[in-house]
Each structure stands twice: as structure tokens, then as C-alpha cells.
Amino acid sequence: MTVLLFTVILLAGAYCAGLLGSLTGLGGGVVVIPLLTLCFNVDFHYAIGAALVASIATSSGSASAYVKEGITNIRLGMFLEIATTIGAVCGAFIALWMPTNTIAVIFGLVLMFTAIMQQRRTADHTGVVGSELARKLKLYGTYPTKEGVQSYQLTHVCGGFSIMVSAGILSGLLGIGSGVLKVLAMDGAMKVPFKVSTTTSNFMIGVTAVASAVVYIQRGYIEPGIAFPIMIGVLCGALTGTHLLKRLNVKVLRQIFAVAILLVALNMIYDGFMGKF
Amino acid sequence: MMAETKKQKYDMQQMIGTALRVGVTTACLIAFVSGIYYLICHGAEPVPDYTVFKKEPQSYTTLGGILTGVFHFQAKNWIQLGVLVLMLTPIVRILLSLIDFAKERDWLYVIITAIVFLVILSNSIGGA
Numbered sequence: 001m002t003v004l005l006f007t008v009i010l011l012a013g014a015y016c017a018g019l020l021g022s023l024t025g026l027g028g029g030v031v032v033i034p035l036l037t038l039c040f041n042v043d044f045h046y047a048i049g050a051a052l053v054a055s056i057a058t059s060s061g062s063a064s065a066y067v068k069e070g071i072t073n074i075r076l077g078m079f080l081e082i083a084t085t086i087g088a089v090c091g092a093f094i095a096l097w098m099p100t101n102t103i104a105v106i107f108g109l110v111l112m113f114t115a116i117m118q119q120r121r122t123a124d125h126t127g128v129v130g131s132e133l134a135r136k137l138k139l140y141g142t143y144p145t146k147e148g149v150q151s152y153q154l155t156h157v158c159g160g161f162s163i164m165v166s167a168g169i170l171s172g173l174l175g176i177g178s179g180v181l182k183v184l185a186m187d188g189a190m191k192v193p194f195k196v197s198t199t200t201s202n203f204m205i206g207v208t209a210v211a212s213a214v215v216y217i218q219r220g221y222i223e224p225g226i227a228f229p230i231m232i233g234v235l236c237g238a239l240t241g242t243h244l245l246k247r248l249n250v251k252v253l254r255q256i257f258a259v260a261i262l263l264v265a266l267n268m269i270y271d272g273f274m275g276k277f
Numbered sequence: 278m279m280a281e282t283k284k285q286k287y288d289m290q291q292m293i294g295t296a297l298r299v300g301v302t303t304a305c306l307i308a309f310v311s312g313i314y315y316l317i318c319h320g321a322e323p324v325p326d327y328t329v330f331k332k333e334p335q336s337y338t339t340l341g342g343i344l345t346g347v348f349h350f351q352a353k354n355w356i357q358l359g360v361l362v363l364m365l366t367p368i369v370r371i372l373l374s375l376i377d378f379a380k381e382r383d384w385l386y387v388i389i390t391a392i393v394f395l396v397i398l399s400n401s402i403g404g405a
Contacts, residue, residue: 004320007312045330053360057305060297060366068294070287078374079389085396092400137385206297206367207393213364214401220333224356225325228312231363232305 011229018237024257028058028234029176034264044100044277048175049221052213054234055177059205066199073141077203080164087168088211095173104272111265114180115258128191131155160190172212177205289377300366304359311355318352
């Protein structure tokens with residue numbers, strides 16, 4: 001296969017990955033790893049590097065709109081980024097001694113968890129009484145809704161912070177944004193409104209991914225020949241996905257994709273146990 | 278006073294939003310143009326063996342190496358420059374927040390933002 005053909009096929013694959021990631025809400029990085037390792041037989045290390053690049057691109061691209069609309073809680077994001085960046089640093093170091101096959105199995109498990117969690121749609125919390133610590137940290141915020149600007153309080157700062165450390169570790173280990181875990185920390189533990197949780201999570205992914213990307217680029221995980229079709233393809237796919245989401249109801253599509261993702265996850269776990277990576 | 282802070286908050290959101298968009302667009306444009314250049318130079322060659330991981334040469338993994346290649350018009354280095362710009366985007370976002378929190382005299386958040394920045398900085402210096 002020539003470089004040209006490989007690049008074109010990879011570009012098309014990355015476009016689909018970006019589209020899938022955006023429609024399912026999984027994020028750009030998560031779909032890139034199975035795409036590269038299972039379909040293209042690329043080494044896991046390069047896949048992690050490419051996934052990081054994809055995560056930064058999609059997160060920064062979509063965060064830009066949400067920040068302007070004022071949905072993102074910038075203070076909350078900033079504060080929790082302490083947890084995710086420190087976690088990401090740890091993750092990148094754990095990756096040094098952890099066998100690739102173990103990383104693949106962990107990735108499969110995370111993917112499964114993600115696909116299942118995506119199916120859950122929580123009702124927004126009402127009448128949350130914020131904690132003293134959250135007030136001192138000025139984490140309370142407002143966000144625009146159809147009924148006008150809504151203010152909210154939040155609680156369980158320490159619980160949310162520790163989940164964020166784990167989200168950071170996974171992010172550093174696997175090169176993914178681990179958005180689902182971030183949403184779980186904010187929406188589940190801290191009782192932040194769902195929409196604020198997802199957009200703030202998105203906002204944080206870029207910084208978290210960069211914290212480990214600066215290590216991985218020096219370790220040589222980021223191969224230019226793979227990075228550029230992935231970066232462009234995933235970003236274009238994600239943009240198409242965002243447009244589609246505004247126009248059509250993707251509920252059924254989402255469920256079909258969730259099943260597909262589960263199968264991919266099982267495949268990763270199986271291959272990991274068989275020592276194929 | 279209240280209106281003042283609200284406006285400031287709005288300005289900050291617009292600025293951060295724009296910075297993110299400009300960063301990603303620039304990075305993608307660089308990667309796209311140098312990607313085409315890379316394909317023109319190397320498109321007909323067989324695909325390198327990506328199935329086995331071998332550490333990339335220094336020219337793609339260090340700032341100095343990447344920039345040297347950029348000055349010598351090496352296509353792969355130009356792509357890597359695009360990756361660097363992409364990586365700088367969230368970092369610039371952090372710095373913008375830092376400046377803005379300082380303007381608001383919100384010292385708690387100046388410290389918080391500085392910690393995040395220092396974690397990334399120390400990682401890029403001592404991380405390999």
C-alpha cells in the first residue's frame with residue numbers, strides 16, 4: 001500500500017470516527033483507538049498518540065461554541081483541571097511500565113462502561129443546596145435555558161475532585177478524553193446541571209489531554225503521518241455530527257451505535273487477553 | 278459594579294471561545310497544507326511499518342528538532358508543527374484565564390490557574 005492510499009483510507013476512517021464520536025457523545029479520541037488498532041493494525045502506542053491529538057482537536061473545537069453561549073462553568077472547569085492534569089501525569093507514567101495488552105483490556109472496559117453510561121439520561125437536579133466549600137470556591141454559576149438564565153448551586157466538591165483524578169489517570173493512560181467519567185463527577189456527585197456538566201467536561205478535555213500529550217510527543221507516540229489524517233478527519237466528522245444532531249433525532253441511531261461500541265469493546269478485551277497487542 | 282463584572286465575564290467567554298477556535302483552525306490549516314505537501318513528496322512510497330512501535334527520531338519529538346525540520350521544509354516536521362499549535366491552544370486558553378482572573382483580582386483563581394499551568398509546564402520539561 002502506498003502512503004497516499006493509506007492516508008486517504010485513514011482520512012475516511014477518521015471522518016467516520018469523528019461522526020460516530022459526536023453522534024454518540026463518546027468523543028473523538030475513543031473511536032480512534034479501535035479504528036487504528038483493529039482496522040489498520042497500527043501499534044497501540046501510535047494509536048494513543050493519535051487519539052490524544054483527536055481529543056484536543058474535537059474538545060477545543062466544540063468547547064469554543066459552548067463557552068461563548070455561557071453554558072460552560074469556567075471556574076468549575078479550572079478548579080477540577082488541577083485534579084485531571086495531575087491524574088493525567090500519573091496516567092502517562094503508569095503507561096511506561098504497564099504492558100500494552102493490559103492497557104488494551106482497560107481500554108475495552110472503559111469503552112464498555114462509556115457505552116452503557118451514555119444510555120442513561122438523568123433528570124436535572126432541583127433545589128440543590130450547595131456546600132460551604134463550593135461557595136467559598138465560587139463554583140456556583142448560571143446558565144441560559146429556554147426559560148431564561150438559571151442559577152444553580154453544587155455540593156460534594158471533594159467527591160467530585162477525586163473522581164476527576166481517576167478521569168485524569170485514564171485520560172493519561174489511554175489518550176482519551178474520558179468525558180463520561182467527568183460528567184459523572186459533576187452531574188452525579190456534585191449535582192451540577194446536566195448541560196453544564198457536559199459542556200464543562202468538554203472544556204476540560206483539551207487541557208487534560210495536553211497534560212499527557214506533552215509527555216507522549218517526547219516519547220515519540222505522535223507520528224506525523226498518522227496524526228494529520230486523524231486530526232483533520234475526526235474534526236470534520238465531529239463538525240458534521242454537530243450539524244446532524246441539531247436536525248434529526250438520533251435516539252435509535254445512538255442505540256445501534258452503542259451495541260456496535262460494545263462489540264468493539266469486547267473485541268479489544270479479547271485481543272488484550274490473547275496478547276495480540 | 279454588578280453590570281461591570283457581568284460584562285467582564287461575557288468578554289472573557291468571548292475571548293476564550295475565539296482563542297480556541299482560532300487555535301484549532303490554524304492547527305488544522307497547517308496540518309492540511311503540510312499534509313498535502315507530505316503526500317506530494319512521499320505519497321508514492323510504501324507505507325512505513327506502523328505495526329511495530331519504534332521511537333520517533335528526535336526531529337519529531339523535541340521542540341528544537343521539530344523547528345529545525347520546519348526551517349528545512351521537511352513535510353513531516355510541518356505536520357508536527359500543526360500538532361504543536363493544536364497543543365498550544367488549550368495552554369493559551371489557560372494563560373488567558375490567568376490574565377483575566379488577575380484583572381478581576383480573584384487571587385484564589387489566579388493560584389488555581391497557575392497550578393494547572395505549572396503542572397503542564399513541568400510535564401513538558403521533565404516528562405519524557
